[in-house]
Amino acid sequence: MPLPVWEGSSTARVVPPARPRKLAKVPFVQLADGRLQGVVSSGSDIARVYVSAIEAASFAFSCSTNNNRPCGGAHGGYCKHLDALIAEAVVQFGAERVARYLRVDLGGDEADGRTVARAMADSRPVKAEQSPAAAVFARFLSHLEYLEHEPVTVPLPDMAWFPTAWAAA
Template identity: 70%
Template sequence: MFLPAWKESSTARVIPPACPRKLAKVPFVELADGRLQGVVSSGSDIGRVYVSSVRAGDFAFACSTNNNRPCGGAHGHFCKHIDALIGEAVLQYGAERVARYLRIDTDSATPDSSEITRTMTATRPGKADASAAAGVFSRFLHHLAYLELAPTTAPLPEMQWFPPTRAVA
């Protein structure tokens, strides 16, 4: 049976970011588990990060530090960490994809991050359960561990959970 070369490869296709972004302020952003979520660096303490998320559909949000202390700025409205997260998500994935994922109905065909934020805050979103923060932070730390590995083309044992596409003779 003939398979295309990309199916026999041990690498996955990577979708390039919509725009280049700097990782210092928001080192980790993802659209996963029905939320826009990520890790945002503190502006005042180099050792502190915030885990922020906005749930798709109802835009309920959560923001807390890496040691599960609530964000002081998230009282009934998005804090600056969530604003930064939305801005970086738009750079990473593009505004249309972020709006579609969060199920936002915008007035324009090509929304920007400020329009996405304005549309969500107009609905008066509530506070979400912050229990997802631990999983988001754990995934962020897992991604950081890959930065410590030496460059190689050899397979990583933890990535070998993919089922084989053909029998090896």
């Protein structure tokens, strides 16, 4: 059986967002490395961001500033940064996909951001032993660098390791 065309190319298939997002509050959100993770802007300081993450299945969470100061609101449960991260993930990926990725049992309820967050909070999540803040923030900064490039059709030097037809020429 022949492979789909996209599997034979050097580019990744992009899944369109479930709904358009506003990037001011949560500029970066992703389902990766077995976590929902992202960067959330501080509500009180324009120069501060929080790196927040929730692990799949265990719902263990972490939230700290980009310079590894712990979030003051993430003690016995999810803080407002984690709530914002969940809400934006649902906007970006859809509630069903987020719930499926995080292995949230919604008990037959129709999925939305509040039901996903409530189902995880009801399981009494604990703080994660290790925070992925450095890796998540580095990934966010890497994505920001691409905004500084002019649109081009030639390969970018840092993406040259992808196998492509032009490399064989």
